Amino acid sequence: IAIHCLNGPNLNLLGQREPGIYGAATLADIERSLQEQAARLDIALTFRQTNHEGELVTFVQEAGAAGAGVLINAAAYTHTSIALRDAIAGAGVTAVEIHLSNVHAREDFRHVSRIAPVCAGLISGFGAHSYVLGLDALAHLLRGRSP
Ligand code: DQA
Numbered sequence: 001i002a003i004h005c006l007n008g009p010n011l012n013l014l015g016q017r018e019p020g021i022y023g024a025a026t027l028a029d030i031e032r033s034l035q036e037q038a039a040r041l042d043i044a045l046t047f048r049q050t051n052h053e054g055e056l057v058t059f060v061q062e063a064g065a066a067g068a069g070v071l072i073n074a075a076a077y078t079h080t081s082i083a084l085r086d087a088i089a090g091a092g093v094t095a096v097e098i099h100l101s102n103v104h105a106r107e108d109f110r111h112v113s114r115i116a117p118v119c120a121g122l123i124s125g126f127g128a129h130s131y132v133l134g135l136d137a138l139a140h141l142l143r144g145r146s147p
Pocket of ligand 1 (some may be wrong): 010101
């Protein structure tokens with residue numbers, strides 16, 4: 001199976017960005033441990049990041065065209081982007097939403113997710129490990145196991 005892990009704005013600064021909230025791991029560190037887990041699970045993993053909303057939409061469309069599942073940390077676009085929600089719904093992809101921080105323990109504006117209704121499920125609050133948990137959950141779904 002193929003999975004595209006898509007990362008939104010400011011996640012390129014992980015490691016130096018608000019480390020008390022997001023941890024010390026860089027995005028490259030996260031990609032490395034996720035590639036290791038993907039190899040263990042026999043998953044072809046593509047890992048991408050962009051600061052641009054429209055590019056994130058394009059990445060979702062490309063995952064759909066490739067027949068890949070989507071593991072997505074949309075960062076702040078989670079809370080604002082109807083375009084991203086429409087992309088996930090329209091591409092017909094199976095998607096899992098992930099966050100490093102527990103968004104429900106933070107500001108009110110982070111309690112709303114525009115993409116959650118079109119994702120299969122959501123993992124939030126486990127730091128870099130949210131990525132690994134999300135990968136496991138998505139692989140389980142794509143392999144046809146019941147939730
Ligand atoms: C985040 C949570 C979002 O609210 C925030 O805008 C981010 C990162 C997380 O991984 O915890 O940029 O998606």
